[in-house]
Amino acid sequence: MPGPAIEVRDLVVRYGKTIAVNRISFDARAGQVTALLGPNGAGKTSTIETLEGYRRPTVGTVRVLGLDPIKDHRALTKRIGVMLQRGGVYPAMSPREAVRLFASYYDESDEPEGVLYRVGLTSVATTPWRRLSGGEQQRLSLALALVGRPWVAFLDEPTAGVDPQGRLAIREVINDLRSAGSCVLLTTHEMSEAERLADRIIILDYGCIVADGTTSELMTKEGGKGIRFGAPAGLDTLGLGAALGATVDEEWPGEYLVHAEAKPANIAALTAWLAEKDLALADLRAGRERLEDVFLRLTxxxxxxxxxxxxxxxxxxxxxxxxxxxxxxxxxxxxxxxxxxxxxxxxxxxxx
Amino acid sequence: MSGWRAQTRAELKMTLRRGDSVLLTLGIPVGLLVFFSLVDVLPKPAGVSDAVTFLAPGILALAVMSTALVSLGIATGFERQYGVLKRLGSTPLGRPGLLAAKTAAIIMLEVIQAAVLVGAAVALGWHPHGNPLLAAAAGLLATIGFAGLGLLMAGTLRAEFTLAAANGLYLVLLLLGGMVFPLDKLPGPLRAVSRALPAAALSDALHGTLVVAVHVPTRAWIVLVIWAVVAPVAAAVTFRWE
Structure with a gap:
């Protein structure tokens, strides 16, 4: 398919006096997982719901598969899969009934039992929705988003409140969607999830895009200089600084930044100083920040x-x-x- | 299976699975019919000798109200609260498909109710007369009006308020609807109010079409038509999907 699967141009979404999304533009491609990452209230859900056709852009244009999500809504519903942030299922309905029902809406759909198996709900296939755990409800919601073989899947906080096993199942399903050539746009406020799930991360804050790139690009490009390490809180940063010939800051309790080039000699000096004091090193990063640090610094x-x-x-x-x-x-x-x-x-x- | 047929089946199944809705749509109507037919304590209108002859059409009217107003309103209110309506809005079923499925499910449920209630009434000695087609037409008009009222509440109130309001309205319309005792037992002003409500208009129409030698007052038809237009329009204008 030519062109990007999702196009957002100068999008503004405003509710009364509140500006939820403040003039953002981005594209998302088929066969890729794109994450909208940001703290609560950053405008992630407003953006995704505009693309799903639930909200009208106050300013700007959005296109999904070249179509207008509101004007061409009927045509688009056959090609998109939607996972809302919460709810969306009849409380008395079981996963099997819900997946079969949703499968019947689409001209082409996946086999319901196979979908239940992929999201790991076979063992609770007949349990009513309201008696499922939060994680199982999320996985059912994901199942309903993918049963119609979507070209574009919109997943709003797909792993929120899900236990580790459930997260694993959800990641596999998202990887399958990508392999099948779907465009996946998801939102999350968890750095680690964005890092694990997405090929590309767009960081939103107060309705604006503050960073956009692959995980590795963000960590390097936005990363900055220096050596970061974790160690017991309250180290003698002045003493360490003297030993290294550089300034050392304790940015957070137990989280340090050495303002020195990340070359092997400096790292050797750092570890030698720690060894001399018999201090445990929790982690060490040279030249790039963890995505979490990027996120914290940008937002x-x-x-x-x-x-x-x-x-x-x-x-x-x-x-x-x-x-x-x-x-x-x-x-x-x-x-x-x-x-x-x-x-x-x-x-x-x-x-x- | 096409989307809206599967949806209709699902709607019907969900309704029959909810204990409160079965109690409301079948349990209470059948209970009232059987009890007051056997225990002859309620007043009857002039010219009617058997309690069941008066009760059967009134209870049919109650059944229509319980399905189209109360059961639909409560279910839709909770579906809205649980995001079901929102989610269905982004499927190929869409809102028109959902509306079609709900309509079909209501009519099927009313057919089930009518079969059970007419069966019970005949067993209790009812001899239906009159014009069943005209009765069905009155039932359809009332269904549209009641459904409009139910959706008006479901689309604007919180689900818990809809639950309370629908049940409250059910009781008020049961008492003011000429369903279990004749309207002429009501004091004058109250009777005037009740005549303008869809419940009394429907039971008037069903008494008129299903009991011999009684005519449906034109006023009842006019009231039914007005509610069938005003209530759905008000619901459509005010309905919030999420």
Whole structure:
């Protein structure tokens, strides 16, 4: 298919006096997973719902498969799959009934049992929706988005509130969609999920795009200089700075930045200093930031993602201040290698 | 199977699976019919000797109201709250398909109700007379009006308020609808109000078409037609899908 699957040009979405999306433009291609990453209220859902045809752009144009989501809504519904942030299923309906019902809406659809198997709901296929766990409800919602073999799949927070096994199943399904040549546009407020799921990440904040690129591009391009490492909080940064001949900042408790070039000699000096004091090194990154750090620096505030999931709170009720949000993540990452952001052995196994 | 036929089946299945809706659409009408036919305590209009002869058409009217107004309103209110309506809006079924399926499901449910209630009434000694086609026409008009009222609540109120309001309205219209006792037992002003409501108009029309030697007052037809136009239009104008 020629041209991008999704085109957004100068999109503004305004509710009364509130500007949810403030003049953004981007394209998304078939065969790629694009993530809209941002804190709560960044405009992710407003953007995706405009593309789904639920909202009218206040200014600007959007096209999906070359069509206008509102004017060409009927034609477009045959080609798109939608996963809403929550709900969307009859509470008394079982996964099997729901998938079969949705399959009947489409001229071409996947075999319902196969879809249930792919999202891992075969064992609860006859359980009413209201008795499913939050993660199972999310996976059913995903199943309903893909049963019609969509060319474009819109997934709003697909892994929010889902346990690690469920996340694994969801990632596999998203990978399958990409392999089948679908364009996948998803939203998330969790850095680690965007990193794992997406080929390309668009970071939104207060309705504006603040960064756009592949994970690796974002980490390098936006990454900045220096050596970052995690170690016990309250190190003698002046002493370390003297040993290295550079300034050392403790950016967050237990999270340090050395303002020196990331060359092997400097890293050797750093580890030697730590060894002398017998201090554990939690992680070490040279030349690039973790996506999480990029995200924090660009948006100037921590995404409440991990805290939100841990507390089981819906998006809009999450308020985590910078320090406590940070501490929470540090605790869960304690002692892990570089790049590890979730404390589950299952996911370590998956990476191996 | 085409989308809207599958949707119709699903709508019907969901309705029959909800205990409260079965109680409302079948349990209460059958219970009232059987109880007050056997226990002869309610007043009857002049010229009617059997309780069941008066009750059968009134209970049919109650059945139509319970399905088109209460059951539809409550179910749709919760579907809106659970995002079901929103989600269906981005499928090829779409809103027109959903509306068609809901209409078909209501009519099928009313046919089931009519079969059960007429069967029970005949077993209790009812001899239906009159013009069933005209009765069906009155039932259809009333269904449109009641469904409009149900969707008006479902599309504007929170689901819990719709639940409460629909049940409250059910009770009020049952008492003011000439369904279990004749309207002329009501005090004058109240009777005037009830004559303008769709419930009394429907039971008047069903009494008139299903009981011999009684005519349907023109006023009843006019009231039914007005509600069948005004209520759906109000619902369509005010309905919020999410």
């Amino acid at each position: 100037g505030h921590p995404g409440a993602g991990n805290g939100a999931v841990a507390a089981g709170l819906p998006d809009d009720e999450v308020r985590v201040d910078a320090t406590s949000g940070r501490r929470r993540r540090r605790v869960s990452e304690g002692g892990r290698g570089p790049g590890a952001t979730e404390p589950s052995t299952l996911e370590q196994g998956e990476d191996a």
